[in-house]
Amino acid sequence: MNPLTIKVACSNCNLRELCMPVGLNEQQLQRIDDIVAIRRKVKRGGTLFRNGEAFTSLYAIRTGFFKTCVATEDGRDQVTGFQMAGEIIGLDGIVNDHHTCDAVALEDAEVCVMPFDRIEDLSREVTALQHHVHKIMSREIVREHGVMLLLGSMRAEERLAAFLLNLVQRLHARGFSQSELVLRMTREEIGSYLGLKLETVSRTFSKFVEEGIVEVKQRHVRILDTDALKRIVNSQQTCH
Structure with missing residues (x-):
């Protein structure tokens, strides 16, 4: 196992309310614990994923702060967002099965790795989880819309x-x-x-x-x- 990965349990995580659906029973929580089995540490300045990389997982930020950015045609970095503990990062990869931006740690960070195919499988059974994933995506769309309004006028x-x-x-x-x-x-x-x-x-x-x-x-x-x-x-x- 990668030395930067650690076994994790959502059931006793203090950020659970922020990145997991509320009201799951013991058994459902245990199933999510089994999926979110790994934590990854990312050093300040390190990359969690890169533009063009295959999309396999969503990441719940446990500690630390990230920026997402894309390289513009003239080679500059365009920052597309900032993400903090309790937020989910990696949603950009769902559409085309690969990431469309780089995610860079702005300070030492730790994320929980959530393999997307297993989340999808489980969310067919646990509707609260499916609803929660949709809510996270919708929040992201609303946030991006807000940014566009901000930049537009x-x-x-x-x-x-x-x-x-x-x-x-x-x-x-x-x-x-x-x-x-x-x-x-x-x-x-x-x-x-x-x-x-x-x-x-x-x-x-x-x-x-x-x-x-x-x-x-x-x-x-x-x-x-x-x-x-x-x-x-x-x-x-x-x-x-």
Whole structure:
């Protein structure tokens, strides 16, 4: 066995509520435990899967933070998303049986490997699991749609405000603070994701600091005025 893999049990995992369906009985949980048998560690900067690689599994992030990215025609990396503990990564591979992006760890991470063919088999019997997988896919579609709206019509302040609100809301669902976060990604990666130049991201952060909306110390961000961020995002909807 690969030294980076460890036996795992969903039944006693503290993130179970986030990535597994609620309300399964002992026997159903045991069957899922049998499927999700392996954990994999990925070092910071390491790749969980690459664009073009055969799709075999979904991955539940247990600890750490990832970015997904694709290489553009001119060779740059375009960040397509950020994923954190309790979220499922790898859904991009379902359509054509191969991955369409790279998944890179932004810090040391650990994932649970969920072989997709076995999940499909079991979800035919356990409808709660099938429903859950559909829910995860749907959430991903909604998220991507949100990003497209963000990139399509928003000014820099609106994009960054929406990004910070989304991040803190996802972290809060995992029991973290509603107002403080550590950015695992660089300003450059944020810019790539939001379709903004690095200088624009830095300038917008500075503007938020000057206006007393956030406090920034390197990668530590403290949101001082959540309502102000919401107003920035919503101002765009009232203008159209």
